[in-house]
Amino acid sequence: MGRSPCCDKVGLKKGPWTPEEDQKLLAFIEEHGHGSWRALPAKAGLQRCGKSCRLRWTNYLRSDINRGKFSQQEEQTIIQLHALLGNRWSAIATHLPKRTDNEIKNYWNTHLKKRLAKMGIDPVTHKPKNAALLSSDGQTKNAANLSHVAQWESARLEAEARLVRESKLRSRSFQHQPSSMTTPPGCIPGSGSGSGSPSTFSENAPPVMNSVPMTEFVGTSGSTDSGIMKEKGEHDWKSLSNSSHLPDNSVSLISSFPDVTVSMEVPWNPESSRADNSSVHVGNVMEEGFTHLLLNDSTERNLPEYGKDSDHGGGGTGSDYYEDNKNYWNRILNLVNSSPI
DNA sequence: AAGAGGACCAACCGCGATCCG
DNA sequence: TCGGATCGCGGTTGGTCCTCT
Numbered sequence: 143m144g145r146s147p148c149c150d151k152v153g154l155k156k157g158p159w160t161p162e163e164d165q166k167l168l169a170f171i172e173e174h175g176h177g178s179w180r181a182l183p184a185k186a187g188l189q190r191c192g193k194s195c196r197l198r199w200t201n202y203l204r205s206d207i208n209r210g211k212f213s214q215q216e217e218q219t220i221i222q223l224h225a226l227l228g229n230r231w232s233a234i235a236t237h238l239p240k241r242t243d244n245e246i247k248n249y250w251n252t253h254l255k256k257r258l259a260k261m262g263i264d265p266v267t268h269k270p271k272n273a274a275l276l277s278s279d280g281q282t283k284n285a286a287n288l289s290h291v292a293q294w295e296s297a298r299l300e301a302e303a304r305l306v307r308e309s310k311l312r313s314r315s316f317q318h319q320p321s322s323m324t325t326p327p328g329c330i331p332g333s334g335s336g337s338g339s340p341s342t343f344s345e346n347a348p349p350v351m352n353s354v355p356m357t358e359f360v361g362t363s364g365s366t367d368s369g370i371m372k373e374k375g376e377h378d379w380k381s382l383s384n385s386s387h388l389p390d391n392s393v394s395l396i397s398s399f400p401d402v403t404v405s406m407e408v409p410w411n412p413e414s415s416r417a418d419n420s421s422v423h424v425g426n427v428m429e430e431g432f433t434h435l436l437l438n439d440s441t442e443r444n445l446p447e448y449g450k451d452s453d454h455g456g457g458g459t460g461s462d463y464y465e466d467n468k469n470y471w472n473r474i475l476n477l478v479n480s481s482p483i
Numbered sequence: 484a485a486g487a488g489g490a491c492c493a494a495c496c497g498c499g500a501t502c503c504g
Numbered sequence: 505t506c507g508g509a510t511c512g513c514g515g516t517t518g519g520t521c522c523t524c525t
């Protein structure tokens with residue numbers, strides 16, 4: 143369908159916001175909430191389009207934004223989440239309280255991406271650029287498995303977003319229920335990348351983070367058929383690949399919440415779902431090495447000796463390797479699941 | 484001191500998703 | 505069910521500041 147312009151561009155101001163405009167916008171939203179962004183500029187006496195107002199509020203004026211320097215912890219989180227989620231800035235932002243997707247995106251593009259590239263790491267794949275030369279076997283498997291896990295995590299986040307929506311729908315039918323129903327945990331007003339405001343909350347904020355216990359990564363020795371992640375407690379994620387009712391290239395995720403059941407199918411990369419793939423043997427050595435390299439002593443250390451990475455699998459004991467994998471991904475997934483929103 | 488080039492980041496643009504009458 | 509209105513996301517741009525020569 144055709145798309146109308148977001149606003150009548152004639153006579154509307156563009157470019158940097160002045161303190162006066164900020165003040166008007168802030169005052170109006172504090173008093174009335176934003177309701178409709180399209181109608182807001184006229185009501186607030188601003189010569190701006192609604193979209194511009196929303197962006198200004200979301201990325202700058204909200205009171206719950208931390209505009210300070212990114213901490214090492216935040217950097218690490220961004221790198222790890224980016225390895226999992228790619229350029230899904232809003233999803234990443236939901237795990238970094240007080241940071242906006244735009245801010246994270248900018249920080250990635252201006253700092254972290256360059257840092258990775260400088261070290262010979264492809265910032266898109268988080269693999270060494272010469273991985274092809276290095277990885278005749280193990281590394282490509284690891285890479286495929288990284289993608290494998292990323293798909294799971296991606297699917298999980300999408301499922302959670304769906305849960306929020308379902309929860310909201312349910313809450314609408316119980317309009318006078320306590321706010322614990324209408325405002326799911328994690329949907330803190332003004333949090334995440336969404337248009338936080340006194341009257342809205344982010345749909346992207348994973349709704350169950352506060353109630354979902356830590357995720358345990360269990361996929362180190364089983365096959366994909368046996369499940370990759372489980373969550374301790376009442377919420378139980380299950381995976382069923384190669385189910386008879388599913389296409390070959392899809393996998394079903396089922397979340398059994400007390401009152402909501404979500405089932406979804408996600409595309410599955412055949413390469414990463416090989417039955418004999420020992421599930422998710424992600425190259426933690428490689429990834430963790432990168433992260434430490436970046437965060438701790440990036441200027442002093444050289445690239446990890448990737449030849450030794452494969453040695454790590456062979457030189458170290460197999461159980462060490464699996465343990466490292468498990469620990470690494472436990473950490474990432476716990477981070478994802480436990481971040482306050 | 485001044486110009487050039489790079490780094491940084493706020494803001495814009497366009498598209499897809501979702502809402503709602 | 506349809507289609508216009510609105511929202512949210514990710515990519516990109518352009519202005520400003522900083523550093524180097």
